[in-house]
Amino acid sequence: xxxxxxxxxxxxxxxxxxxxxxxxxxxxxxxxxxxxxxxxxxxxxxxxxxxxxxxxxxxxxxxxxxxxxxxxxxxxxxxxxxxxxxxxxxxxxxxxxxxxxxxxxxxxxxxxxxxxxxxxxxx
Amino acid sequence: xxxxxxxxxxxxxxxxxxxxxxxxxxxxxxxxxxxxxxxxxxxxxxxxxxxxxxxxxxxxxxxxxxxxxxxxxxxxxxxxxxxxxxxxxxxxxxxxxxxxxxxxxxxxxxxxxxxxxxxxxxx
DNA sequence: AAACTGTATGGACTGTCTTAGTACACTTAG
DNA sequence: CTAAGTGTACTAAGACAGTCCATACAGTTT
Numbered sequence: 001x002x003x004x005x006x007x008x009x010x011x012x013x014x015x016x017x018x019x020x021x022x023x024x025x026x027x028x029x030x031x032x033x034x035x036x037x038x039x040x041x042x043x044x045x046x047x048x049x050x051x052x053x054x055x056x057x058x059x060x061x062x063x064x065x066x067x068x069x070x071x072x073x074x075x076x077x078x079x080x081x082x083x084x085x086x087x088x089x090x091x092x093x094x095x096x097x098x099x100x101x102x103x104x105x106x107x108x109x110x111x112x113x114x115x116x117x118x119x120x121x122x123x
Numbered sequence: 124x125x126x127x128x129x130x131x132x133x134x135x136x137x138x139x140x141x142x143x144x145x146x147x148x149x150x151x152x153x154x155x156x157x158x159x160x161x162x163x164x165x166x167x168x169x170x171x172x173x174x175x176x177x178x179x180x181x182x183x184x185x186x187x188x189x190x191x192x193x194x195x196x197x198x199x200x201x202x203x204x205x206x207x208x209x210x211x212x213x214x215x216x217x218x219x220x221x222x223x224x225x226x227x228x229x230x231x232x233x234x235x236x237x238x239x240x241x242x243x244x245x246x
Numbered sequence: 247a248a249a250c251t252g253t254a255t256g257g258a259c260t261g262t263c264t265t266a267g268t269a270c271a272c273t274t275a276g
Numbered sequence: 277c278t279a280a281g282t283g284t285a286c287t288a289a290g291a292c293a294g295t296c297c298a299t300a301c302a303g304t305t306t
Contacts, residue, residue, distance in 0.1 A: 013263080050264075071273060072282060093223065105209070111230075117230075196251090256299085258295105265290085266290105273282070
């Protein structure tokens with residue numbers, strides 16, 4: 001489900017967090033789907049449950065999942081994602097696009113990329 | 124020219140690096156223009172010259188400026204920027220756009236943002 | 247020679263990451 | 277009801293990386 005890279009500069013909990021978020025965004029994890037328990041995923045990845053919980057905690061703060069004590073953790077609906085997350089994404093989008101334009105990448109080429117993403121991620 | 128925020132989680136040298144890069148990308152710093160010396164900028168911001176040099180060093184690795192011992196640091200031409208930087212930007216662009224699409228932002232709206240950036244940054 | 251420039255090195259300090267252990271409250275399965 | 281599984285909270289500890297500063301070195305300009 002996920003793979004860790006200990007040579008990566010990013011801490012483990014960030015790799016788990018970003019990896020799970022990616023699975024949600026790409027549709028690999030459906031809305032409402034149950035995630036592995038913190039202990040199960042920790043056992044699979046051979047790390048401490050606290051590290052997994054930290055990743056879940058961060059994703060819950062972003063609104064990508066919700067946890068119910070005693071039941072488990074589940075993927076939220078995309079309407080429940082925190083608005084601050086979207087604003088943050090828009091800022092990085094603008095900055096990234098501005099720099100790419102400065103480097104000579106055509107705006108049309110960037111728009112074409114977005115169209116490709118729509119086609120590829122939609123499932 | 125730049126302002127630091129000590130409450131920001133980002134380290135100082137990153138704030139300087141990103142701030143200068145932004146000045147270059149927006150055209151506030153013209154190509155070939157001479158930057159303040161590491162000591163001058165350190166004195167202005169009331170920090171250690173090494174911290175400034177670290178920011179300059181990073182920007183030089185990206186290709187946004189070049190330094191000549193004894194003379195100073197200057198803004199490179201945008202053609203000299205490292206290709207790895209552009210590839211990195213494209214990756215973050217795709218990931219950011221994909222997540223925004225998942226959150227319900229229309230692709231047309233993102234393209235419109237790019238057009239606005241082209242008009243605003245060009246000077 | 248003096249004053250400027252970028253550069254290199256070493257070290258103190260701080261914070262972060264991760265693990266480990268323990269404990270609690272809740273839900274489900276038997 | 278009991279037991280197992282779930283999320284959650286807290287502390288302690290160590291290891292590690294990062295950040296920043298002080299200092300010294302090397303080059304260029306005046």
